[in-house]
Amino acid sequence: MTTINDVAKAAGVSTATVSRVINQSPNVMPDTIAKVEAVMQAMGYQVKGNRRLNINQGHDTLGLIVSRFNSPFYGLLTQGVEKVARKHQRKVIVASGDYDAACEEDAIQFMVSKGCRNIVIHSKAMSNDALIRHAEQLPGLIVVNRHVPEIESQCVWLDNSEGTYKATCHLIELGHRRIAYLSCEMEVDDKVDRFDGYRRALEEAGIEVNPDWIEEVPFGEPGGALAATNLLNKGLPVTAMVAFNDFYAAAAMQVFKEHGVAIPEQLSIVGFDDVLPQCYFSPKLTTIRSPIESMAMNAARLSLEGTDSSLSRVFHPLLIKRDSAVVPQTD
Incomplete structure (x- = not known):
């Protein structure tokens, strides 16, 4: 029977780290969690008793991190993500980054602690380097409404x-x-x-x-x-x-x-x-x-269906002519 010591040795981590993964501690990096979970699956390790980890936990969710809740802009973004999640029989977990780098980091860790590996994030505070690091650890992380050239395949943005x-x-x-x-x-x-x-x-x-x-x-x-x-x-x-x-x-x-x-x-x-x-x-x-709703839908699809898709990453804005701009009376 596979033991926690066997898992730790195969994953190249300590038994304490495996225990933290099993108990969904937020103090474990996403790439370490993914490595330990993969080893547990491969070795057929069974979580027993009142330990809380279920290897499939979070696989029926789609994470969404927005900058604020009090704006129609983010309502449309959320609506786009939710439409795609529903088609894939996923439930959306939503958190706010509040235009603050630490809050955005905490939101990602919260999602990961819940077993969520597919996340759409509207990040305006974290540095490019931080987003690159998270994207490399989480292939299902898609950045919406921002272009980071080094992880372009995991971004959907507006010109x-x-x-x-x-x-x-x-x-x-x-x-x-x-x-x-x-x-x-x-x-x-x-x-x-x-x-x-x-x-x-x-x-x-x-x-x-x-x-x-x-x-x-x-x-x-x-x-x-x-x-x-x-x-x-x-x-x-x-x-x-x-x-x-x-x-x-x-x-x-x-x-x-x-x-x-x-x-x-x-x-x-x-x-x-x-x-x-x-x-x-x-x-x-x-x-x-x-077109933030369409952008959000593509971001959600890339997260769930994979970044090899030919879905559009860059979107182009349209000028909508109404009544507030006319020929000047004088100049």
Whole structure:
């Protein structure tokens, strides 16, 4: 009969480590867990008594780690993952990373401790090196809405630069030359890529980027209101604005209207994501559509079906023309 000592020797670990794996301790690296479990299966080791490990535990689940719960964006992401999980007869375990590297790490360890080896993660805080390390240990880990070149086959992402490029080009084609950009203070990959698209569009049109047109503000709706206030304090030196996301656009639009700025007659606005119902906007918001639900579905499929699939990894944003961007009255 195979003993715990036999398993430890074959796996090249201590008996204490095997015991921790059996009892689902969170203090074991995912690659070590996978190695020990594989040895246990190969050797036919049987867990007895009240020990809690079941080799198949977690195989009917799909893990999902999102950055926040309080946003329609993450609702669509979750919906996409859940649709695929249901087709594969999996239940979704959800945790929040809260835009914090330690929280994201804890969430991964929590999933692994529950036996979950298929995980879709929306990570904006962990470093590329940390994600690479986890991806190498967990082939079923798929990063959604972020591109890490070293693990590209385990990523599904949006060409964010293309999105703000399209938004800015649209405003330039309408005749705008003084175009503000509302960005976030948080250091996330989207921030760099989206500013790059805005900058490229201006430079190609021969327009110099003016630092007075750029507002970096805290994440969320209060940030959008602050950016609008700052631009008003500068005398509103622009005729148009591209916002980092629709939440910024909605909050800024409200502040501008409260101070008598007519939208879009005096100021055209383009958002990003297209996740908020248009009843929140008057006029209806011209924006860039991020296909986050489709991206999430592909991420879930790659996690469950394997990364050898020919499923699309990179997605492209669309410009959705509505009523908030028009030809400028004056420039």
